[in-house]
Amino acid sequence: MNRTDQHAIFDYDTRAVSAADTLTPADRYQELFVAVQMQRVFPDSKTFVDCAPRQHPERILELYRARCGTPGFDLRAFVHEHFIRYEMAPTEFVANPDDGLAEHIDRLWPVLTRKPRQHPEFSSLLPLPHDYVVPGGRFTELYYWDSYFTMLGLDESGHCELLRSMADNFAYLIDTYGHVPNGNRSYYLSRSQPPVFALMTDLFEDTGVHRATDYLPQLRKEYAFWSEGGEHLRPGEAHRRCVCLADGSLLNRYWDDRDTPREESYLEDRQTAQASDRLPYEVYRDLRAGAESGWDFSSRWLDDPQKLSSIRTTAIVPVDLNSFLYKLERQIARLSQVKGWQACAEEFHRRAEVRLAAIDRYLWNDEVGAYFDYDWKRRQPRDNLTAATLTPLFVRIASKTQAERVAAVVRERLLAPGGLSTTELSGTGEQWDRPNGWAPLQWMGIRGLQNYGHDVLALDIERRWLAIVGQLFERESKLVEKYVLRPSAEHAGGGEYPLQDGFGWTNGVTRKLMQEDARHEVHRCRAGQCRPEWAESLGDAD
Incomplete structure (x- = not known):
């Protein structure tokens, strides 16, 4: 596929976007970062990782190393001297x-x-070429799955240009990083969020922002991110976001490429790991994977509902994630058919059908009449009913009978x-x-x-x-x-x-x-x- 196929329809020029600095605050500031977070210089751990340095970070780290051992050193004062705390510009917005x-x-x-x-x-902010909408409050950057639901309202409010900007921002993120990060911060790059870009492309098409086929290269690139390494797995093995189940079926889990405390929740994650009898890096990975799920946090991922330290996200095959990936496979198949790429259409249609069979085999509980997550390490379904049981209906996976039974369970429970x-x-x-x-x-x-x-x-x-x-x-x-x-x-x-x-x-x-x-x-x-x-x-x- 040539460059014209990939980029002609997008209104962004990568030359106009400042080069992304992908070093995370923990990587950049090392022991200074640890000190700031462990000593709770700011009440919210996210505050420091969103700060901007007043001079070159290497110089700040040198100064810290030279001064931190001196009598009377004031870490809080040092941080305020060398960093600019991100604060939203004051607005005059008042509810009318x-x-x-x-x-x-x-x-x-x-x-x-x-x-x-x-x-x-x-x-830590990753540059984007166009305007975007943030959730609000402490969340001052673009978030992946949040944005799909935000876009529903932008469409209803008539903000077509802003919707187009958001579309092109997501295309840019996939082209630049190979996936959509959790948010446009460097410390979010090691994970994504529920893959809803395929849903976005339907919305873009419905509203006339772009043709869904315009995004086929990005959809395939996102699919490659979620399926990387899966083709080499044997039953009972897992790699990154892929799990090969006992019968050879391939389904997906949430993951994070790092196994350290989340930088925006550093102290909290350290404390959670200390409360566990597992190896700390295992707990950190599961906390990060829980953040990728968007459900951070829930008893859905826990062995003991009262203990976050019992989190086992990477051991769980989630019904909603695999429903979204079924939608992604079907979308690639449909759009490839429109483009006349028959071989690609047939391949992704086959992949979707294989996934559907695995979802019915491992995630459908016929006794209860609902969809549940699956613990692939213990080879048994989870027994905690959640609202995720409706996701297969949302992406039209369920049969009519399955949908009737899910509706009855939802109404009752x-x-x-x-x-x-x-x-x-x-x-x-x-x-x-x-x-x-x-x-x-x-x-x-x-x-x-x-x-x-x-x-x-x-x-x-x-x-x-x-x-x-x-x-x-x-x-x-x-x-x-x-x-x-x-x-x-x-x-x-x-x-x-x-x-x-x-x-x-x-x-x-x-x-x-x-x-x-x-x-x-x-x-x-x-x-x-x-x-x-x-x-x-x-x-x-x-």
Whole structure:
């Protein structure tokens, strides 16, 4: 394939993008990095790795080594002297009590949009050629799977140019790094996130931003990233993101190419590893793989739901990841057919069919009537039901009978007053567990059920979710990262950081769902104007 085939349709010029500096803060600052994180110079471990140096990093490290052993050395003062803390530019954004929720979201998009005209030298931020939308709060960079759900709202708000910019940014990342990193930071380069670029290409085509076929080279390159090394595996072996199961079937797992503490959670990961009787590097790898899953963290990955140190992400074959990769294989097959590349189309159609058979064999539990993850090391299915069970419906893998059974299980076991529960298990202290609910899981669950005609349950989840979002918007004039799925005044908790305002994927999913339910009470809510009408929209399941 020549250069014209790969790049002609993209409106970016790599010569106009500053050269990426891929050294991570830990690699660059070495013992200074460790000292800053272990001594908690900043309350949030992510703060330091997002700082920019005031002079060349090698000079800073030299100065630190010369001074750190002297009497009275003040590490905190040294850091503030030599680094610029990243702070979002102050905005004058104030919720307008006359705006409805849709108008409020539309006014938020410019606040969350970044224009990469200047790139701080030697910072961890990876340059991008075009404007992009960040989630908000502590998340000041582009994130992979977040962006798909954000894009749903950008489309609904009429931001076609911004959608096109996001499309070209993802094409640029795949062309430059061979995959889409977790986020555009150097410390995220060793992992990706749930591979939803194939879903994005459908959205780009539906909205007229680009033809989906324009992205076929990038789709194939991303597929190569996820399947690297799999063809050489024997039953019971694994390599990076590939696992060869007992019958020779090849499925995928989450992974990270590093086995050190996550730099943005360095102290937390060190403490987690200390609480385990396993080798530290094994715990670090599983924590990083959990971050690649997007579900960081959940009892879904744990042996003991009360102990994060029992995490075993790399031992688990996830139903959602393999559903997304089935979609990727089918997308490559379909687009290759459109391009007239018959051999490629047939090969990827075959791969998709082989994966589907393995999903039915290893991830479908016929006794329960739902999809579950699989522990490939112990050769047994996991028994914790999660909202991921709806992902096969979302990408249209399930048979009609399987979809009916999943819908029944979801109605009975995962439906909460505020929407679709993340897991059945609560009280773990992890943010991707009950009682928390997340916008992307609502969207995939609703769409998955609609794909198979389960419109009543889909509408029930949608109405409950919009009511929860509307309630908090009326009370606090904002949207947030995650929600407690019950009618209460409490904020969602769990995890490694406080609840974040913003929030990209909540805005996107909510904006899209509002357009589809014009009669919902959420259309009448206003910031700071609490009303009692929400009771009818909230269910009583929990």
